[in-house]
Amino acid sequence: MRTLEELEAKLAEPSKALVEDMKSIDGDIMLLGVGGKMGPSLAKLAMNAIKEAGVSKRVIGVSRFSEAGLREQLEAEGVETIACDLLDDEQLQKLPEVENVIYMAGTKFGTYGKEYFTWAMNSYLPGRVAEKYKNARIVAFSTGNVYPFMPLAYGGAVETTPPAPIGEYGSSCLGRERVFEYFSRKYDTPLAIYRLNYAIDLRYGVLLEIAKSVRAQKPISLAMGHVNCIWQGDANEIAIRALKVCSNPVNVLNVTGPETISVRWLAQEFGRRFGVEPVFEGEESPNALLNNASKANQLFGYPKVSLLQMIDWMTEWLEADGATINKPTHFQERAGKY
Numbered sequence: 430m431r432t433l434e435e436l437e438a439k440l441a442e443p444s445k446a447l448v449e450d451m452k453s454i455d456g457d458i459m460l461l462g463v464g465g466k467m468g469p470s471l472a473k474l475a476m477n478a479i480k481e482a483g484v485s486k487r488v489i490g491v492s493r494f495s496e497a498g499l500r501e502q503l504e505a506e507g508v509e510t511i512a513c514d515l516l517d518d519e520q521l522q523k524l525p526e527v528e529n530v531i532y533m534a535g536t537k538f539g540t541y542g543k544e545y546f547t548w549a550m551n552s553y554l555p556g557r558v559a560e561k562y563k564n565a566r567i568v569a570f571s572t573g574n575v576y577p578f579m580p581l582a583y584g585g586a587v588e589t590t591p592p593a594p595i596g597e598y599g600s601s602c603l604g605r606e607r608v609f610e611y612f613s614r615k616y617d618t619p620l621a622i623y624r625l626n627y628a629i630d631l632r633y634g635v636l637l638e639i640a641k642s643v644r645a646q647k648p649i650s651l652a653m654g655h656v657n658c659i660w661q662g663d664a665n666e667i668a669i670r671a672l673k674v675c676s677n678p679v680n681v682l683n684v685t686g687p688e689t690i691s692v693r694w695l696a697q698e699f700g701r702r703f704g705v706e707p708v709f710e711g712e713e714s715p716n717a718l719l720n721n722a723s724k725a726n727q728l729f730g731y732p733k734v735s736l737l738q739m740i741d742w743m744t745e746w747l748e749a750d751g752a753t754i755n756k757p758t759h760f761q762e763r764a765g766k767y
């Protein structure tokens with residue numbers, strides 16, 4: 430895995446299960462907030478699954494399209510696009526009706542000092558969207574940050590673990606969930622809440638950050654000594670397939686890889702591949718932000734891309750000077766300030 434073309438093709442490769450599900454997902458699919466790290470590859474994956482399924486269905490990507498060229502790129506793949514600032518209610522109300530909505534818009538970084546905006550984006554806007562799309566089924570992206578840190582011995586938070594977010598970002602995301610749920614109950618809108626812990630591709634994410642630090646011999650903090658992650662292609666598959674399990678009452682799903690990954694082990698794996706000794710700072714804490722995705726694994730199967738495969742691809746990518754997106758995850762953050 431060395432070129433952007435290879436990476437994009439891999440991310441957009443649908444599984445047989447997704448193709449099968451696509452045959453029975455009724456109606457068009459709208460992705461709100463398509464312009465971010467995950468949306469473009471999700472849109473292309475959905476298009477490929479539709480083609481392979483031999484069904485007729487539109488994928489409509491909605492975003493402000495602040496990244497130049499993205500709109501054209503998506504249109505070239507057959508994705509319809511609509512430029513819209515969702516926070517502008519007039520623009521929101523003009524969007525077409527659809528049967529399926531995957532809600533990906535949100536904000537995280539820059540919350541500290543601008544908390545009011547984070548709450549408007551993450552907790553108020555979901556209410557506007559839930560009213561507008563009360564007749565659709567909705568998969569709403571959320572985050573593992575709604576949970577408290579879990580002791581390492583517990584195997585990660587499950588969907589019934591009481592939420593206890595640390596800091597205003599996580600709290601605003603819990604607000605998003607509760608507001609979607611309120612309108613789901615009010616209008617009988619089928620809803621799935623998709624609590625994601627760190628999707629990665631080779632251009633961004635926890636693995637890239639650790640690999641880069643190992644290679645540059647920069648100290649790696651062990652304070653958040655354990656993490657979860659999932660290949661973005663697998664995470665995107667689950668988001669689309671979750672349209673089939675939306676319900677009222679809401680269906681909550683943790684989405685991540687099956688491992689509780691030790692940051693120390695991960696750095697050592699990269700160290701062996703790069704031929705350097707990782708530099709560590711501090712010691713592992715007795716708890717961490719950890720999710721248990723057993724429920725999603727039972728529903729959809731285990732992710733197709735394994736952790737060691739991701740590590741190998743990441744190594745090749747860095748050795749080939751592959752493109753990266755400068756959007757650090759701040760996975761080390763323990764005070765909830767983003």
Ligand SMILES: NC(=O)c1ccc[n+]([C@@H]2O[C@H](COP(=O)([O-])OP(=O)(O)OC[C@H]3O[C@@H](n4cnc5c(N)ncnc54)[C@H](OP(=O)(O)O)[C@@H]3O)[C@@H](O)[C@H]2O)c1
Nearest residue numbers: 462464465466467492493494495514515534535570627628
């Ligand atoms: N990636 C992860 O590992 C991860 C982990 C946990 C949770 N999540 C959540 O999952 C969702 C998708 O992840 P992501 O990484 O793709 O997020 P992201 O990179 O933040 O993308 C979200 C996109 O939404 C669009 N958007 C923001 N404000 C908007 C507005 N007012 N109107 C229209 N579009 C707007 C933006 O694109 P434009 O600038 O083009 O409008 C933005 O790039 C996010 O809500 C994120 O918080 C992601």
